[in-house]
Amino acid sequence: xxxxxxxxxxxxxxxxxxxxxxxxxxxxxxxxxxxxxxxxxxxxxxxxxxxxxxxxxxxxxxxxxxxxxxxxxxxxxxxxxxxxxxxxxxxxxxxxxxxxxxxxxxxxxxxxxxxxxxxxxxxxxxxxxxxxxxxxxxxxxxxxxxxxxxxxxxxxxxxxxxxxxxxxxxxxxxxxxxxxxxxxxxxxxxxxxxxxxxxxxxxxxxxxxxxxxxxxxxxxxxxxxxxxxxxxxxxxxxxxxxxxxxxxxxxxxxxxxxxxxxxxxxxxxxxxxxxxxxxxxxxxxxxxxxxxxxxxxxxxxxxxxxxxxxxxxxxxxxxxxxxxxxxxxxxxxxxxxxxxxxxxxxxxxxxxxxxxxxxxxxxxxxxxxxxxxxxxxxxxxxxxxxxxxxxxxxxxxxxxxxxxxxxxxxxxxxxxxxxxxxxxxxxxxxxxxxxxxxxxxxxxxxxxxxxxxxxxxxxxxxxxxxxxxxxxxxxxxxxxxxxxxxxxxxxxxxxxxxxxxxxxxxxxxxxxxxxxxxxxxxxxxxxxxxxxxxxxxxxxxxxxxxxxxxxxxxxxxxxxxxxxxxxxxxxxxxxxx
Numbered sequence: 001x002x003x004x005x006x007x008x009x010x011x012x013x014x015x016x017x018x019x020x021x022x023x024x025x026x027x028x029x030x031x032x033x034x035x036x037x038x039x040x041x042x043x044x045x046x047x048x049x050x051x052x053x054x055x056x057x058x059x060x061x062x063x064x065x066x067x068x069x070x071x072x073x074x075x076x077x078x079x080x081x082x083x084x085x086x087x088x089x090x091x092x093x094x095x096x097x098x099x100x101x102x103x104x105x106x107x108x109x110x111x112x113x114x115x116x117x118x119x120x121x122x123x124x125x126x127x128x129x130x131x132x133x134x135x136x137x138x139x140x141x142x143x144x145x146x147x148x149x150x151x152x153x154x155x156x157x158x159x160x161x162x163x164x165x166x167x168x169x170x171x172x173x174x175x176x177x178x179x180x181x182x183x184x185x186x187x188x189x190x191x192x193x194x195x196x197x198x199x200x201x202x203x204x205x206x207x208x209x210x211x212x213x214x215x216x217x218x219x220x221x222x223x224x225x226x227x228x229x230x231x232x233x234x235x236x237x238x239x240x241x242x243x244x245x246x247x248x249x250x251x252x253x254x255x256x257x258x259x260x261x262x263x264x265x266x267x268x269x270x271x272x273x274x275x276x277x278x279x280x281x282x283x284x285x286x287x288x289x290x291x292x293x294x295x296x297x298x299x300x301x302x303x304x305x306x307x308x309x310x311x312x313x314x315x316x317x318x319x320x321x322x323x324x325x326x327x328x329x330x331x332x333x334x335x336x337x338x339x340x341x342x343x344x345x346x347x348x349x350x351x352x353x354x355x356x357x358x359x360x361x362x363x364x365x366x367x368x369x370x371x372x373x374x375x376x377x378x379x380x381x382x383x384x385x386x387x388x389x390x391x392x393x394x395x396x397x398x399x400x401x402x403x404x405x406x407x408x409x410x411x412x413x414x415x416x417x418x419x420x421x422x423x424x425x426x427x428x429x430x431x432x433x434x435x436x437x438x439x440x441x442x443x444x445x446x447x448x449x450x451x452x453x454x455x456x457x458x459x460x461x462x463x464x465x466x467x468x469x470x471x472x473x474x475x476x477x478x479x480x481x482x483x484x485x486x487x488x489x490x491x492x493x494x495x496x497x498x499x500x501x502x503x504x505x506x507x508x509x510x511x512x513x514x515x516x517x518x519x520x521x522x523x524x525x526x527x528x529x530x531x532x533x534x535x536x537x538x539x540x541x542x543x544x545x546x547x548x549x550x551x552x553x554x555x556x557x558x559x560x561x562x563x564x565x566x567x568x569x570x571x572x573x574x575x576x577x
Contacts, residue, residue, distance in 0.1 A: 090321045459525060
């Protein structure tokens with residue numbers, strides 16, 4: 001059987017490599033690249049979530065546009081999407097579900113976490129085998145017109161180790177053929193291996209794998225930040241909803257006040273013939289106009305707040321939403337929830353559960369580690385390198401190598417630290433940065449304790465305020481009734497009724513505002529400490545704590561301004577005189 005000539009074999013190899021490369025390229029579509037990136041990033045997030053919280057979430061950044069070709073998405077479609085009309089009867093739970101699905105801010109935060117995880121996959125990939133296959137072909141025309149074809153292929157793998165070592169193994173194949181004399185074909189191959197390892201500067205996992213280490217820690221920070229954002233976002237949606245209901249309540253109160261002023265004006269006009277004074281009638285008319293203006297202002301304020309709420313949820317402005325008054329009724333029926341918690345225990349819990357603080361603790365270690373890396377750059381550069389190359393036997397046996405004729409190369413390189421001004425300055429800057437971080441972290445702890453103390457005092461103030469406003473509503477209702485009866489009996493004056501009605505509307509609005517303010521302060525405190533549980537159904541009506549506070553050795557937050565008998569403290573008690 002006749003053997004193939006080297007020319008035929010070489011052409012077959014080149015054709016095979018070209019075909020394999022083409023198949024590999026066509027097999028890796030943009031969609032498959034995207035899916036592999038998603039799988040890797042989601043796996044990173046899932047692993048870190050399980051590491052931090054014990055269980056992973058169903059994290060995903062998929063949207064309605066994710067699986068579509070960008071070329072197919074027209075700007076008119078976005079215009080149409082933001083012009084969709086409809087009507088939603090929106091409960092608070094519905095609002096939360098829509099917000100997590102449609103909010104632009106929520107999606108931005110998810111994508112920020114995703115990109116951090118994606119960056120880690122790139123850093124991990126740098127320490128995995130890097131396979132490569134390259135091929136080049138060219139025709140060389142000399143000055144005398146001689147044409148030469150040259151084809152080269154290079155296939156191999158490289159590996160970067162965490163110690164700083166760089167390994168490489170590759171096979172190179174070169175084919176040279178003169179066009180004027182095809183039989184004068186030259187073929188050669190070479191098998192090469194090389195290794196380089198820093199021994200001083202840049203050696204060791206702490207230095208060589210620093211970028212990988214930081215990328216891993218950045219994902220931890222991002223997962224914590226996103227979890228903290230989720231809690232803040234959920235509470236912000238809840239509070240926006242209740243603030244809207246508060247404004248809605250204000251609208252009704254202002255309307256009732258306006259109607260009451262109309263009736264008062266009509267009543268005084270009817271009596272102006274014999275008993276009512278003209279001055280009282282004028283006053284009533286002015287009060288009516290003022291009440292009308294306040295009512296109109298409350299409508300505008302409600303509508304503006306409602307539009308902003310739609311933006312928060314990610315709903316088109318063309319969609320009408322109706323809020324459920326039962327949510328406010330449930331809140332008022334539940335009353336104020338008191339936690340068995342004081343400032344000292346709150347601080348202790350914050351040091352264990354507050355996610356931004358845990359990030360700052362770990363970032364303190366990052367800054368410390370950077371000083372060690374900066375110090376490493378002051379060391380001399382000493383590196384070990386070795387390589388070995390084996391050539392093919394001859395043109396006819398270019399796929400067989402002559403291992404009896406191995407070219408070896410072993411050496412050391414030394415870079416003495418003679419010019420280290422820049423590295424010296426970087427090291428000194430790193431030390432100063434570390435001391436700055438010490439001060440910054442100590443400030444964080446002081447501010448943490450101060451803000452927790454302030455939050456508890458504010459929470460108690462709002463509790464007292466709610467009780468005061470509730471009593472004020474009862475008293476204001478009695479005052480209005482008494483003033484109305486006095487006028488009807490011809491014994492009162494209109495100014496008393498006017499003042500009583502003003503006091504009532506203010507007290508009613510203040511009572512609603514007080515319970516909403518307390519809710520916001522209570523949930524905000526739980527967020528700040530880091531123990532809020534927003535996964536509980538209707539968490540705003542529960543203790544919403546992932547820590548069993550009843551099992552802790554603490555008393556309920558007590559006021560520092562009101563004593564046990566209900567009396568307020570004196571200035572001497574305040575200043576310890």
